[in-house]
Amino acid sequence: MNTKPQAAAKSAPLSLDSQLCFALYSTNLAMNKLYRRLLGKLELTYPQYLAMLVLWERDGLTVSELGQRLFLDSATLTPLLKRLQAMELIARTRGKEDERQVLVTLTPKGRALKAKAASVPSAVLCASACTPAQLAATKQQLEALRDSLLKNG
Template sequence: MSEDAKTKTPVLQEQLCFSVYSLSLAINKVYRPLLKKLDLTYSQYLVMLVLWESDQRTVSDIGEQLFLDSATLTPLLKRLEAAALVERVRSSQDERQVIVGLTAQGRQLRQHAAGIMDDMLCAMGCSVEELGALRERLNSLRNHLIQHVA
């Protein structure tokens, strides 16, 4: 690395972390009105996506999939339970585990959420293939960073 590169002051617009951060803010801005129709926050929507994919999941399983700890996830689940979208029950095999399952209302909400991905695709102005490639690259970067700190 050259001496200039070592001492160069970081420039905000050249930082990958800022690009990812500002992209996340922009994505959330587009999601907000779409999810308002479902009466969900973005974080609640992510939990619902996990459960729509595979119902009856442990809290720890949901947390692992979303990269959330239980201190963050538990309040989300409580709000979803208060909205009658999920129910939480202790596992009969292991009392320490809490199983989260969709209610009938939670399953029905999936139909109302069906058009969100199309709306997001349109807003992003990319093809399905372009977004798939970008998602794979971002997931790879995330996995490398997780391994780095492990």
């Protein structure tokens, strides 16, 4: 079997296999599939899970602080927060000092969900077939790439 045409295609600048964006995209699809399975047990979508992670770290953030942390604008974040509120996992209230600000706080049900979610990171580690050090290095490289793209894009 002749593999020279495949090798040439892989090195061509406009081949699919040479695109960083496709490697990131297809990895993201695989990651989302894994998370969809894991988070189904928690009745959360992946974006909802990310919002809950931020609130489990630091409860009582404003919508804009939460959006900055997740790299989401308010038009994307507001419907997500409305769904979490309908699920009784969070409460949204106007700020006392500045009524333009909306504070997002966990409800008791939202705080209790943290314990149920505790197994998700280890399940992702197991599915990755990587060591914690390998995943930490990959995460660091991806964050540096993201920061460069945001700065220069």
